Amino acid sequence: MKNITYILILLFAGVLVSCEDYLDAPTQSTMDESIIFSKYELAKGAVDGIKEVMGQTNSYRGRFLTHYGTNTDIEWVHTTSSSARSDLSRYINSATNTDMNRTNVYWAMLYTGIERANTCIRGLRAYGEPEPGTEMGQLLGEAITLRAIYYSDLLKAHGDIVARFEPITSETIYLPKSDRDVIYKQLIADLEEAAILVAWPGASELTATTEQVNKAFVKALRARLCLWASGYSQRGDIVRRSNDPELARDVLYPIALQECNDIIAHEGSFVNLESSFETVWRKNCEEVITAGNESLWEVPFAEGRGRHLFTYGVPHQVADQYTAQPRGGTYGPLPNVYYDFDSKDTRRDITCVPYTWSQSNPAYQELEGVDTWYFGKWRYEWMTRRVTSTNDDGLNKIYMRYAEVLLMAAETENYLNGPAAAAPHLKKIRRRAFEEADWAEKVDTYVDAIGSEEDMFDAIVEEHAFEFCGEMERKMALIRWGMLKSKMDEAKGKMDQLRNQVGDYADVPSILYYSYLDDGETLDIYGLERGETDDKSGDYTYQFNTEDDGDGLWLSPSKINDEKIELLYTNNPDQNQFWPIWQVFIDSSNGMLTNDPLE
Known part of the structure; x- marks a missing residue:
């Protein structure tokens, strides 16, 4: 897989332990910076260290990327039982959520990454002579962008958060939350600078892969943040746009459009849509990370880290011919999504999968009920590497695609x-x-x-x-x-x-008929398409049947029951758009943090 080495320089040792330890020797830290950030290889190691936190156990790997994003109008968690994960999906946002209320959760990890980025930015500006088109300029642009990534994810999860754009000092160990508008404006300005410093995808050895920050991604992230900052969000008990005139749509939309147009102007050279929708996801599963196509930037995971396929992939119930990791299927599309697609839309069958893999080796596809669909964008059977880890699959998360720019x-x-x-x-x-x-x-x-x-x-x-x-x-x-x-x-x-x-x-069939293709594992189904209502019992070996009711019907009120529909959300989503700051961080904030809304 990807060969990524994260060099954890002693400069960051204090960040990994306590603020007090970090602040014990400021003179030595400054001396270290003059050495580290004046030499490219050392400076590169420090910037790589900013990304190291992504793979930490409860960081992006096992908490943020695996928990944030559902439920919506198209996606939901499958389980109907209560758990820390499903509570968050259903907008039950408790500050003591047992998955999140931990000292090593993503909140701490992302702020660790921010502190590392702040130190790199200060050191590169002071000692690196960073200019556009230079190696040091690329490193500074990457550090600025990685900081913006961490902040953007904290903003979308929490709304108002702590703003730290300089390394910690004894005076800034404890800070209150800042208004999100202040942070948005800083990030939008920062990314304008970063876009000048970094190269286009594939234009340099330093932008050769989708794991490296490049100009197209920086511009796309800036456009995304412009849309977020000018959009609606929960502020107290009200959902509204910002009152800051600098964040009005008339101000930020032209910026976003210009950034998008700059990227679009380079289609065919530095960015491209993949030739087919399926190709996007096959390349992701095959771990193709060559820059210059649709994936603009990816959260990089080594083989032993990351749980994206583990969480979102088509499930395998046992170790079988495709994977030694029986995982996948925590979330899926809502049952109606398949039928909302145009039947000729090639994205439909890539996105919505009605089966799991059987509890056998070799395995075969088994139909689920109409209330249980899986995301087909991630499939163990598409990988070129056999996953053997019990906890991690190592698949990169595509963070931004060119399709979003369009x-x-x-x-x-x-x-x-x-x-x-x-x-x-x-x-x-x-x-x-x-x-x-x-x-x-x-x-x-x-x-x-x-x-x-x-x-x-x-x-x-x-x-x-x-x-x-x-x-x-x-x-x-x-x-x-x-x-x-x-x-x-x-x-x-x-x-x-x-x-x-x-x-x-009204024209969705009630009955599915199915057999298996000659390979013995692939389903051949009649009755998934609207209007397929003929009796095919003589042409297909099996008819859909479930053990719970035995009615032989794919679709009926008993399949998508009231309980599951109502569990799309428990609490009002518009009153619970953001996660709270987890209690462990409030308790250790010296009284500076609360979950009370800002005025």
Whole structure:
């Protein structure tokens, strides 16, 4: 797999223990910085050390990337039982959540990464002579960007957080929360500088892989933060936009659009959409990290770290011909999502999988109930490496795709210049989603019929769901659009219609017939498509049947029961958009932190 070495320089030893220890020898620390950040190899090791925290047990690896993002109008946790993870999915946000209320959880790890970044930024500015196009300039741009990544994830999880943009001193050990608007403005300014310093994807040895920060990613992250900062979010008991005029849409949307256009102008050289939607995810599972295609940047994991496939992949119940790790399937698409896709949309069957792998070796595909679908973007059977770890799969998390740049461009163009300006970007996304023979109807006719800004916005919101289902991008998008609860309520209504086969789901079949292809493991199914209602009992070996009711029906009110629909959320999502600061950090903050909203 990827050969990543994280060099933990003694400069950071204090960050890994206590603030008091870190502050014991400021003179020595300064002397170390003059040596470290004046020599490229040492400075590179320090910047690599910023990323080391991503793989820590309860950091991105086993808490943030595995817990944040559900439930939404397209994704949910499968279990109906209460647990620390499922409580968070259902907007039961307790500061003493047992998965999160730990001293080594991602909150501590990300702030450790921020402190390392602050030290690197200070040292590189003082001793590295960082200029655009130089190795030291690249390192400074990367350090600034990694800090912005950590802050952006803390912002989307918690709203108002502690702002630290300088290394800790004895006067700044304990700080209160800052208004998120202050942090957004700092990050947007920082990323403008970082974009000047770093090279385009693949244009340098230092940007050769998707694990390295590059200009396209920095610009895309800046655009994303502009949209977040100018969007809706919960502030106290109210969901509203910022009152800061510097964060108004009329100010930030032009910035976001310019960043997107800068990236789009380099399509074909430094960025590209993959040729097919399936190719995006096969490359991810095959661990292809060559820069210059759709993946703009990835959270890098070594083989023994990371739980993305472990959490989101199509489940394998036992060690079998594809994996020694029987995992996957913690979350999945809502049952209606498969039927909301156009039947000709090639993203549908990649995104929504109705089966698990059997409890046998070799394994074969087994149908689940209509209430249990899995994300098909991540599959052990697509990997070129056999996963043997019991706890980790080592698969990188794609943090930003070029497809998001195109949809951000469409959204900002629509607001600033109208639907005609947005149309080319939406068409590009849909051309990749449909076969060329269907472009006239599914791309051109569909998009050209969108005549108003409101209708184009609605189309972009819908396209976002089809493009990013399972990638845990939807929750923050719904928050900034001011649509979190309303869209989740809409999803509840869709599931109710689906189980009763009424309204938009009146033509969804009740019965599935299935056999296996010649390989003995792959399902051949009739009855998944709308309108497939013929009696196929003579053509297929099996008919869908479940042990719990034995009715032989794929779809009925008993399959998607009231309890599961209502568990999409327990508490009001719009009143619980953000996680609290975990109690262990409040208790150790010397009275500076609370979960009370800022004025």
